[in-house]
Amino acid sequence: xxxxxxxxxxxxxxEGRISILNCDYTNSMFDYFLWYKKYPAEGPTFLIxxxxxxxxNEDGRFTVFLNKSAKHLSLHIVPSQPGDSAVYFxxxxxxxxxxxxxxxxxGTSLAVNP
Amino acid sequence: GAVVSQHPSWVICKSGTxxxxxxRSLDFQATTMFWYRQFPKQSLMLMAxxxxxxxxxxxxxVEKDKFLIxxxxxxxxxxxxxxxxxxxxxxxxxxxxSWDRLREKLFFGSGxxxxxx
Numbered sequence: 001x002x003x004x005x006x007x008x009x010x011x012x013x014x015e016g017r018i019s020i021l022n023c024d025y026t027n028s029m030f031d032y033f034l035w036y037k038k039y040p041a042e043g044p045t046f047l048i049x050x051x052x053x054x055x056x057n058e059d060g061r062f063t064v065f066l067n068k069s070a071k072h073l074s075l076h077i078v079p080s081q082p083g084d085s086a087v088y089f090x091x092x093x094x095x096x097x098x099x100x101x102x103x104x105x106x107g108t109s110l111a112v113n114p
Numbered sequence: 115g116a117v118v119s120q121h122p123s124w125v126i127c128k129s130g131t132x133x134x135x136x137x138r139s140l141d142f143q144a145t146t147m148f149w150y151r152q153f154p155k156q157s158l159m160l161m162a163x164x165x166x167x168x169x170x171x172x173x174x175x176v177e178k179d180k181f182l183i184x185x186x187x188x189x190x191x192x193x194x195x196x197x198x199x200x201x202x203x204x205x206x207x208x209x210x211x212s213w214d215r216l217r218e219k220l221f222f223g224s225g226x227x228x229x230x231x
Contacts, residue, residue, distance in 0.1 A: 032220045044152075044205060045123070046224045091158065093209070093220060098171060100148050100209065100220070102158040 003027050004092050006105035013112050019077040021108050023090030026071065030092040030103075035064060035075050038087045038107070047088075048075070080112045117141055118210050120223025127198055128231055135193045135226045137208030142221075143188035144210035149181075152205045161206075164191050198230045 005024045013019045023033075034049035050057040050064045050073065057064050063076045077084055090105040119138045127133050137147055146165050150158040162178075164170035164185035172178045180202075182194040191210075195202055208223040 031218075034222055036225070044225050044227075046222050049220075049222060051219070095218065099160055099163050099173070100211070101160060102148070102150050102207070102209070104152060104158045 002106075003030075004090055004103045004105040006088075006090055006108045008108050009106075010109040010111070013080045013110065015082055015112055015114050016079045019075075019080040019084065019110055019112065021075040021077075021088050021090075021110065023073050023075075023105055024071060025073075025092050025103075027092070027094060027103075028068075028071070029094040031095070032093040033064070033066060033073050034091050034093075035062075036089040036091065037084075038089065044089060077110075080110075082112050082114050085110055085112045118144075118208065118221040118223045120208050120226055122226060123224055124227050126229045126231065129199050130197055133195045133198055133228060135195075135206055135208070135228075137191045137193070137210065137223050139189045139210045139212075139221070142210075142212050142219075144191070144212055144221075145188065146211040147185055147191035148209045148211070149183060149191075149193050150207045150209070152207070158207065161193075195228065198228070200230045203228055203230045 003026050031052040035047040036044040037047045038044040048059050048062050055066050066073045087107045087109045089107045093102045121136045149161045152158045161176045162170040162172045164183050166185050166188045170183035185191040207225045
């Protein structure tokens with residue numbers, strides 16, 4: 001059972017336009033969400049996170065929106081640049097006793113075309 | 115700016131050597147740090163939970179003698195992969211937690227990609 005789903009395996013966007021990457025989750029106990037970016041042959045790098053008490057977090061060109069009622073979050077990249085072409089992973093975290101689960105989506109490959 | 119610094123971000127080592135990964139909270143005191151590992155095309159797996167000044171709690175199946183975790187201060191936790199082998203090649207992430215008015219705040223490191231040759 002996949003608790004974090006990225007239903008679009010790939011996305012293609014024109015340079016300068018907005019890229020919207022979506023992520024859905026099923027566990028209402030998740031209280032932190034994050035996005036990672038991964039270039040080919042490199043490890044993922046942390047991009048942005050959001051707490052469940054917020055509905056928006058912005059960092060430069062990157063904004064993450066959280067809709068708790070819909071159990072949905074999205075990452076907006078404006079304006080998109082060719083260097084943003086990478087695989088983007090959504091992850092969600094929840095406390096489980098003394099531990100913290102961190103569940104990772106399968107990723108969306110973004111291609112920004114010049 | 116980043117509030118959790120994880121270092122190094124990328125490391126390649128020979129089989130049999132040990133690798134140390136640092137996770138440092140920059141402007142807050144982390145009461146708890148979590149270490150995760152991800153294998154290709156799989157979800158992140160919690161390896162261990164460490165509280166400052168006490169021994170880490172390891173998840174089932176994680177060898178504590180192989181993955182040494184030290185949380186000697188409220189701002190630094192280290193994960194040492196001892197006698198690394200190619201099957202230890204993975205992506206490792208730390209996260210640091212602190213409490214603020216009964217709410218847990220969580221911050222994530224940038225991750226470390228370990229490749230063991």
